Amino acid sequence: MIFNSPGRSIFAILAVMMSETEARQKMEEILHDLWDRGHANTTGVSVSIRLDDGNILVDQTGAGFRKCRVAAGDFLIIDLNGNLVRPAPLIPQKLAPVNTGVHLAYYKNPLAQACIHAHAPYSQVFACRGETINPYTLQSQILGEVLCIHADDADLKKEYRERKPFIEVPSGLHARPDVWYVMQKVAELTAKALEPRNHEMEKHGLAITHYQHGIFVFGRNLDEAFDNLERVEANARTIIFSRMMGQI
Numbered sequence: 001m002i003f004n005s006p007g008r009s010i011f012a013i014l015a016v017m018m019s020e021t022e023a024r025q026k027m028e029e030i031l032h033d034l035w036d037r038g039h040a041n042t043t044g045v046s047v048s049i050r051l052d053d054g055n056i057l058v059d060q061t062g063a064g065f066r067k068c069r070v071a072a073g074d075f076l077i078i079d080l081n082g083n084l085v086r087p088a089p090l091i092p093q094k095l096a097p098v099n100t101g102v103h104l105a106y107y108k109n110p111l112a113q114a115c116i117h118a119h120a121p122y123s124q125v126f127a128c129r130g131e132t133i134n135p136y137t138l139q140s141q142i143l144g145e146v147l148c149i150h151a152d153d154a155d156l157k158k159e160y161r162e163r164k165p166f167i168e169v170p171s172g173l174h175a176r177p178d179v180w181y182v183m184q185k186v187a188e189l190t191a192k193a194l195e196p197r198n199h200e201m202e203k204h205g206l207a208i209t210h211y212q213h214g215i216f217v218f219g220r221n222l223d224e225a226f227d228n229l230e231r232v233e234a235n236a237r238t239i240i241f242s243r244m245m246g247q248i
């Protein structure tokens with residue numbers, strides 16, 4: 001009996017039990033929820049899940065305008081290096097967004113099973129200010145500080161143009177070498193910033209923002225990642241409103 005397996009958390013068991021079909025349905029459902037809850041907009045959102053075989057199911061780039069209507073067949077499968085394993089059944093020519101590099105960097109922590117990236121409105125305020133989101137509401141205490149990765153998009157793209165390094169974008173990702181150059185840096189800094197807290201993923205997910213860009217939330221499953229995004233957004237909103245009432 002799988003449920004009697006010693007030393008395996010219920011989350012690990014649920015993750016192992018999720019088939020590709022279930023993962024596709026769950027991603028479709030969560031993308032609709034992200035849209036309905038106002039966490040996603042047409043400037044972009046991405047979601048990924050680690051499958052049983054270790055590969056990653058991820059949504060497509062350029063689909064920001066229709067995330068509210070995304071379907072289970074819109075997702076493609078890549079490996080942990082970002083290379084294409086299987087194209088999306090519905091639109092096979094579309095690849096994963098380059099920010100998926102940040103998802104992949106933190107999937108090196110085996111406890112991370114799902115990631116949501118969004119330009120969510122309240123955490124975005126802190127990301128634009130380059131400010132850590134400190135836990136303020138009771139419900140946000142479990143997640144602790146949400147740090148901001150200070151990797152300036154404009155500075156790094158300028159550096160890319162000046163240095164002209166050879167960049168090979170993995171085959172499963174949208175081929176934008178300059179954006180990949182930036183995202184590799186963000187991915188490296190994210191993994192480094194979260195590494196001292198990797199063990200916390202045994203009990204809950206983690207979140208981090210990228211300067212001026214958006215938030216990345218990791219979970220032991222996609223529902224947990226979504227819940228953590230809600231907690232961060234509610235906390236950020238409460239801090240903003242509290243500051244409007246006076247200093248905190």
Ligand SMILES: [Zn+2]
Nearest residue numbers: 044099213214
């Ligand atoms: Zn983004």
